[in-house]
Amino acid sequence: MSTGTPTPLLRGASLPLAEQLAQRYAQRIRERLLAPGARLPSVRDCARQHGVSPHTVVAAYDQLQAAGMVEARSQRGFFVRETRPAARAPAAPTPPVTRQAPMDATALIRGMFEADAARSPGLGTLPADWLDAPLLQSALRRLNTGDAQAVQVSYGDPSGDLRLRHALVQRLGDLGVHTRAEQLLTTHGATHALDLIIRTQLQPGDAVLIDDPGWAVMFARLTQAGIRLLPVPRARQGAPGPDLDVLARLAAEHAPRAYLTVSVLHNPTGHSINLATAHRLLRLADEHDFFIVEDDSYGFLAPEHLPRLAALDGLRRVIYVSGFSKVLTPAWRVGYLAASPERLHALTDTKLLDGLTSSPVMERAVALCLEQGRLRRHAQRLRERLAQARQRVSALASRHGFAWGAPPDGLFGWLDVGVDTERIAQPLLDAGWLTAPGALFSVTREPGSLMRINMATSQDPAFWRQLRACADDLRRPAMSC
Structure with a gap:
């Protein structure tokens, strides 16, 4: 038996092998270790992994299918049943889009x-043990002194803690993104910032360019909002960044409203775009009249000299998004976005309707971490x-x-x-x-x-x-x- 063999099924037990195997997969499906849409191992692979005959696997999969937990797809195998109904098929041909979230x-x-x-x-x-607990504790202690106490008894500014926004102006300036505190909006993490943009700047039926591979949660959010996804290949044939030839063709054919991308330390490939790619991408945005959402959630883990689209564009077509969960602590849900004044007004209104303000306490704590260069x-x-x-x-x-x-x-x-x-x-x-x-x-x-x-x-x-x-x-x- 190789080291890749799972815990064996119990031969000679009162429960037949097929039922044991079915229960094992049923438990994974209930615990969401196998998400809706996930493909089960082929009958041959499963038989080899568990040391049973293919007939045993077929019997187990039949039990799961009878229980409504999986479905058989012709010539493709068995898949965990989707929990959401598929969207109605469009009447006319459409670009390559998802009909439902590609995973739960x-x-x-x-x-x-x-x-x-x-x-x-x-x-x-x-x-967790890579994070700086003393830095967090020091910031929390300082919240109980001086003017920091005032933020603990108020709603705070809808745009975000002013002290944090001033610190962010300095942080963005180091990246070449020159802005003002009035162009910044704090959020409950970068994910919330992206959600505000989707709800404010996009409408159901809009086409949006998106990195492929990319972030599954973003695919799901866009699809839930009724957005048509235009996948732009990333990291194909060893070239860093998005395939701009494909992007240009999709933009010409489908008039996208936006492009959502990670330009620095892309998730999952780790790629960062170069200046030539950044310049051409911004020209395409001008030519086809779409805006760009630049997600820089991993920016603190990258050298500051790497090009940001927001720096080259001056926040004209680019909305810049980032946060602190990846390097500070995921427990403090603090993110932010930077945008043109025209876009920021509508985004602030959506934030107000969404939850009035974000946490002034956590935002002030992040400001204290940024000050004096400790987070840097x-x-x-x-x-x-x-x-x-x-x-x-x-x-x-x-x-x-x-x-x-x-x-x-x-x-x-x-x-x-x-x-x-x-x-x-x-x-x-x-x-x-x-x-x-x-x-x-x-x-x-x-x-x-x-x-x-x-x-x-x-x-x-x-x-x-x-x-x-x-x-x-x-x-x-x-x-x-």
Whole structure:
């Protein structure tokens, strides 16, 4: 038995093997470890992984289908049933769009909350022990002194704590984004900022360009709002950044309203765009009259010299979004956006209707962390630690025969494991490793051999041995039973 074999089923038990197997998958579906739309292992793969005959697997899948938990799709296999009805098919031909969220985004978020960082190479955040607890504690203590006490007994400014916005003007200036406090709006994290933009600047039926691969939660939010998604390939054929030839064609054919993108340390590939790409992208936005949402959530983990679209554009067509959860603490839900005065007025109105204001207490605490350069120094230490982690992870990947789909940078690496990563995710989960298959980041949930690797949580050699064993198992002929 290889190290990739899951906990064996109990032979000779009162419960038949098929029923044991069905219960195992049913539990995963109920716990959302298998999200709606996820593909179950093929009958042959499942039989090999669990050491049973294909007939046993077929019987187990039939039980799950009878219980309404999975569905069989002709020539494709068995899939977890979707919990939402598919959108009505359009009457006329449309661009390549999603009819429903390509995965249950809540399952992805729940996994982020429940994951054990030490066993989660697919985690999307830094582990807790990488964060600076003394920095947070110092900021909280200072909240109880001087004028900081006043923010604890008021709603606060709808635009956000003024002291934080002044600190953000300095932060953005360091990135080349020259703005004023009046052009900044604080939010409950970067995700809330993106949500405000979708609800304020877009309408159902609008076409929107979006990175593919990209962030599944954003795919789900846009689809829920009735937006048509135009996938722009990212990191294809080794070229960093979006495929601008495809983007130009889609823009000419479908007149998109916007483009949502991550220009620096893209999730999941780790790519950052260069100046030439940034300039051409902004020219295309002018030519086809769409605005750009630049999500810079991982910006603190990148060198400040990397080009930001907002810096080159002057916030004319670009809305800049960022936050502090990735480097400070996810517990303080503080994000912000920077935009032109015309856009900011409408966005502020939506924020007021959404929840009046954001937390002045947490915003003042973040301002205190930014002041005197303490957060900057913490971010520098994180960048240095990540650089060391990337060296170790790259060495482990190479030692076990894996290659990168793109040169790793920042927190993430886009690893090519040579087999379908949705198929390999199940035996890895059996062995206790939570991974992030590439299909999770695909607008169309296209299967492939790529997976996102978190550099901070993938340094255990045991994971790489397990990954190698599981990949080799999938390449072997089916076992005879």
